[in-house]
Amino acid sequence: MKKKLLSLLSVSLLLLSLPVMPASAAIPATFTVDLANQYRSVTHVASGSLYGLAGEGRPSDSLIAPTKPKMFTQMAPNGGQLPNGETVPIGDALKVAPIAARNGAAVTIRMPDIYSNFPYQWLSWADWYSKVDTMVNARLASGATNIYGYELWNEPDWTWKSAAGTFLDGWKNTYLRVKTLDTATKTIGPSYSRYEESWMRNFLTYAKANNVLPDIISWHELGNTVADTWTIKAHIAAYRQIELDLGISPRPISINEYGVPNEEGVPGGMVRYFAQFEREGVDTATAAFWFRPGRLSNIVTDAGTANGGWWLYKWYGDMSGQMAMTTPVSTSSLALDGIASVDNAKGTVHVVFGGGSGDHTIVIKGFGSVSKFSGNAHVKLEATPWLGVDTAVSSPASVFEGDYAITNGQINVPVTKMNASWGYHLTITPAAGSNNNLYEAENATVNRANLFSNASASNGKYIGQIDYNDSYVQFTVNAAAAGVYNLDVRYANGTNANSNQSLSVNGGTVATLTYPVTGGWLSAGHVGTLSTSVSLNAGSNTIRFTKGASGYTELDYIQLMPKPAYKERVEAEKAEINQAAVHDGGYASEARYVGGIDYADSYVQFTVNAPSAGTYTMDVGYANGTTGNSTHYLSINGGAASIVTYAATGGWINAVPNIGYRKILTLTVTLQAGANTIRFTKGAAGYAELDYIEVR
Template identity: 60%
Template sequence: MNKKGISMILGIIFTISLAGGVKGIKVKAETNNFTVDLSNQYRNVTHVASGSLYGLSDENKPSDDLLMPTKPNVFTQMAPNGGQLPNGEASPTGDALKVAEKAERSGAKINIRFPDMYKDFPYKWISLDDWNSKIDSIVDSTLASKAANIYAYELWNEPNWTWNAKTSGISFNEVWKKTYDRVKAKDSKTKILGPSISLYDEPWLKNFLTYCKENNCLPDIMCWHELGDAKGVIDVQYIEEHVKDYRNLEKSLGINNRQICIDEYGVTTEEAVPGSMIRYFSEFERAGVESACSAFWFRPGRLSNIITEDGNPNGGWWLYKWYGDMSGKMAMTTPVSQTSLNLDGMASVDSSKKTASVLFGGADGDNNILVKGFNSNKFFNNKVHVKVEEAPWYGVDTKLSQAKEVFEGNFNVVDGKINVPVTGMNKSFGYRMTITNKEGYINRYEAEEAVVNHANKFSNEGASNGQYIGQIDYKDSYVEFNVTAKDAGPYNMKIGYANGNSQVSSQKLYVNGDMQADVNYDSTAGWMSSGKSGTKDVQIKLKKGDNKIRFSNSQNGYAELDYIQLSKVAKTFKVRQEAENALINNATVNLSSYGSNDAFVGMINFGDSYVQYNMNVPEGGKYKLEVGYANGESSASTQNLSINGGENKVITFEKTGGWMASVPNMGYRKILNLSVDLKKGDNTIKFSKGNTGYVEQDYIEVTK
């Protein structure tokens, strides 16, 4: 049976109401395949990209308990006794020598940025004599400090646009040579880093390196920045290509390979966002970059915004912490795309701990993580335990006390590999997969491991665990899962399935022998054998301990089963919705790392402008409505709030001191709490332009 159906438009999410709380069919339009090769271990784990620019402010900021777990590699800090005033600080902060000891406690080195002796940026050159006195002061202070963790001297910063030969009366190359010689005469041991241009510019570098080779002043460590292209557009996907091109440039000029430091990376909208940062980590690791520091756009001492204003970890911190947890050898990964922004990640293998770790992110929807190369790592068993966690991004100043569990399950290693589908991903979130030999708690159950009657097991690389159950086509056909619940109560159950028919198919669902409902499966335009699949969400009640969940044929079409995944329903109803995913009229979606999910809605400035959220609640009554917003006006602004099309209520939003996408941003998003009456089921919550000022919308969160 299982006849193939006609194709349909995929990617639509919709909800149906049935007995037993069955709802939410999701069919995926496209599956992204991200590959990890555990057999290709290419370098030691050194946490290459875990440092930051101005990440340290003073001895107490950040606190050691937040700094240490991130295993920072290199910090780029202001020259000793410098004059730079990082954003929002009343006095210079982050003096390289004053924070060197703190960095050393965490295992990190310090790169000293010379031109931070100037208080202005862009720097205001005075004279060569003035510059020489600054050089002498920096090097003499460094030598006197006897700091043991100085990584390099950075002679200048972004000379491709901060150096003006006409106003200074001397070319940058000449100043480089004079500075290089003066520093080396005083300190021949500390390495020199440069030229630190703002983006990879091969013609500029060729001119610079040619001069340096001819004049015996080549930098010990090559440095440029990865802050997007010349227009500031994100181009992280080309970092490996930039490194390859640079190596070819070295070869063409007869220059031995230099270590590469990217001491500023990431554009403003990406700062600390896990799904964005993971792409940089991965590119740097695969390309063989020796060190990298995330850029400074906002405030110092917060490890480039992975710590909230009040000193707590946010979602970005958890990604850096997971990076710090990596040990052993880095294992090669293959991103979904080499030329576009999509799913990427990195992996490590620790043979002493018999563990593999995979960090990934940067894509929405349903994705497959293919892990191969187990055969070359003999310490892994034929069945491995997989745990997947996520680090949500709700904005720079939203605390995340703990990463969230996605699922745990046991996977059979077949032909040296496992395939792990991770559904419902968010491109701004970070994810960690931990692979061990232990068998313990699981909440993801594979259909091929269930009790199967009058149906058959099939194999396909795209299926979870590489196998699934099909031909569940007869009156006595069923698949019965034996599951263990930690607690009694309601559970969300995600069903991985395929329905190759052109119409909806259904199966009967039983929990502990009690009929729940017919579970309806939308068409996936193909069967598992052709890589087609979807997910369906169902809410069921389980007793504490052992439970039986059975799917049987209902004689209404056919469906194949891949897995089920269980998660306890929270005791308190709480739903968060992003403004950019709401119904928007005459307003714009903008990116900002200060926004929840890395985005917000602005320009709600016109008579017909509005943001309308659709919210489904389990019962009628009063709810707490939390609104994330920004009001950069000089006084309070208003918007009109309408619930379910009712009368407008004027809502006042106090000023926040700036707008969400401001640079530097001083934490401009604020929270407003309201009380609203909602009806059972679907509700509309509409914010429209008010009579006074303007307000940007970030998200709402409804709590019973």
């Protein structure tokens, strides 16, 4: 079926001579969704957070409800926890329980948070028993119906005090005290700071022997590095084996703290946790607390708005029906992974994924098991960026829409130029779309060229052997309004040198496209994406690709998007760097930044391409953790340096305990048409870290 264009603009069809972006030559890695393997009901197990609720309006219900939280872990009733420099308590479990309830969530009571210090400052058993009695009686008096359970202690492997005896005896004493007062509410533990086989086996052996087994088993998946994410599956399997070995009935698993600090809120990192918790049957999981309370674990900005991470959780909340099995690109390294759901009644499939970079193919199979699908599937792809904790993202970016023919119960959807820190969302419905902007080459008008099939191609088909002077592939696109469009061409050039094609719009001026090599042909899965721009008339337009003067090229599809007003964002870690270092940091845009710009010859040099000569506005994302102003020297295109002054931000981007302090400085700069270099050099006063620049 011919694909139609989403909100295309119009005017004269004139090719623009903008730079062509080079292609990616790697064979796209495959991420697979099996709709026929519907393995559990959608319950949004990983959508909760630790201290995610601070009180009424912190955050607003409009931010909580769309994420469909299942459970929040919160401070004990009348607790005094003041972590990370807080000046007010961080959310009493019973006080926020009504907020959680009206948003469909349960609450865990973290009992040791009744202490004001962390690590907890033990006083005596008499004191602890008094605190336990106070907490349980408050819970009973509250009448709350959405209490998930009592977490008897938190991270006992390092917070339990030897003055209180062994933790195992402490668990038994506390368990029996709680159950004497409240037999109905479940107990949760042991809540070790990490999964350790010997700890868990010893704990369960003791608990079974003393008849004090927790109703819900818990531990934390915080990891020492992001690579530890991939141990979650092994940890759950090992735990289930202990249950079998000891003859313990299966317990619900609550991973009531998860996430490496540098990934907190970052869509491409968090979705890998979602995927493992869902596939391995975890009952609840709450994102860890590394930053500020009342912000759903870092997906709400300091101004109380959604950031890029919130949209990932919102897409998770959009899921309904049954979870569909996913197969990650790798289970031994950090790569693309995600989750999927299928609602048979609605005929809607959601796929949420991230953590990959470059080009990938999303394979969705098993459509035969979903009654509403036959013939074609309409696919919409959205993306959410990670621009830092306190950068609002008002809506995700619309990447493409298209109709895919279902062949043998399967569609193959290429996703190109992925960013590892971003999140992505496919919405798939049976109906043909009216807002498409993706055009398959096999649906175009083809002359002296041939149709081929391959799983690596979009829709499984592409056009090759465009080898003769009169060979061409002509797309008909429909523009709703006048304007300039970004044109992406997915292609293969299996020669050992650049190849050419001629491009004309509505029979007008011919331009030459140059395709870098892709290391092979589409028949072997080698593809690239070339980007340029065109100007389109209102209504119907033709875009023709003709055999060029040198080499050969195969065509898979073209994609058109209205070209926005000029804005170019360049991450500091992708700039030219001298005598400085790149660091990971969840508070930074794309989770990386440049620090250590501390020497006379330290610099960070950005390159931006301005559409014309003139004056531009430039935002600089920075941190100045000193107590006064700091400076850099700023030089544009090698010209005379000016002084940039950075006000103190109260800390560094990764200030302990990973509480970020990035701010934005807005400058006016004069640029030439085309490429410009913008260099920041260590100044005469203080120090500053750089996150990104954005020129507009």
